[in-house]
Amino acid sequence: MVLTEDSNRKTYTFHVSGTHCAACAVLIEQILAEQAHIGSAKVSLSNRQVVVTGEFAGSPEEIAAELTKLVQSHGYIIGVEKSAHQAGWGDFVYAAPIALVIIAAFLVLQRAGLTSLITGSNVSYGTAFLIGLIASVSSCLAIVGGLVLSLSASSAKEGGTWRTIALFHAGRLGGFFVLGGAVGLLGNSLHLGLTANIVLGVIVALVMLVLGVNLLDVFHFTKRFQLTLPAAFSRHIARGAKRHDHLLAPVLIGIGTFFLPCGFTQSMQLYALSTGSFMTGASIMLVFALGTLPMLALLSFGSLNIAHKSWKGIFFKTAGIIVIALALLNLANALATAGIINPFVNF
């Protein structure tokens, strides 16, 4: 719709779909304003509209299609009509059974006795790698894998790129090396006490729960719970984000996984501690982290890849269901460890 007409400068208001965060609005504004023929662009997050002023030719529909091309790669669609919220209930026909099969396979895998593959108490680099491999498909999959899946699927949904995920993995590997070395050198374990463990477990479970429900994209109310940054901060990040992605956050989250309440990681830390040297401790933790890499890389890069496929709706819903199930499992486990409830599962 044309609002004002001033020689060949025109102002249009279009509807945007796919905007969730303050940073999304900033990103769209920047991409549009970069075009030579567009004078200004202003995105309003509350009513999901963008007001653009510039020299346009053609019908509003054609202009909307032209603008969509610019922002499509980030997952936004600009249209003349307000698009109704597509809950995509139909996707559940596929997503629910797929999620179920994966959850059932995960639960059965826990009873397969993979840990009996590890024999002896001397940890060679080969053993550390094997422990990493096993950790990434057993109990730690619920917490580390669940978190990686929820974060990378959410990131892919919001237009994140491979760089974000690569930075996460680099942060994780680097963090394990340096912190593993520190544990070996100081002879002091960095793992958290019981209370901190439980609190962290509950926080991770709740973050996963919110991210999981968001991935389902069925309810509107969780958007309010989403961790949104102040607009000024978002603007700052988005400036960098457009070309460099978020640099610091994924690296820090990667390093932070060292402290996640995963039994295998903590046992390896205990072993690194007993080595009493920086290099041995660092190397053993790095090799362990490398062992967990194949599974975590599959989850994260897989999510990113699928996010651009036509059946992404099914994928996000499948991931959402799995993440919610794992979040509830982690929550029940954390509460059981605190002695608040009876153990819910016993693998």
Add this chain to the structure above:
Amino acid sequence: MDTKTIISLTVSVVLIGWAFWFVSAKPSADDGARASTASIIDGTQFIDIAAKGGYTPRVVVAKAGVPTILRVATNGTFDCSASLVIPKLSYQKFLNPSGIEDIAISAEEAQGTLQGLCSMGMYGFKIRFE
């Protein structure tokens, strides 16, 4: 939402429920495994539990009101079961990958049901003092 979706969702919820039931701590199954590994030597009760990929046995029936030593044996244990938590005793320890850990339970504490867990909560064992 059409009928197909509702059926699919219902079936999934039921099956996920079943999967959780499959791995859940079942009280009836616990009763079946009453093989007690508690033995009393010179007035002290000894309970042996192996920790690797879970705890065995999962249920131990022991005598109440007897000073007890819980011996947890690890053998190449790097999984969560090495990180032992007993909430009632406020006990938490990372056990060595291989070795035997003695945990003393006083006569006053040896009452009711004692629940042990790994720190992530997915493995557990129970000692029932009767």
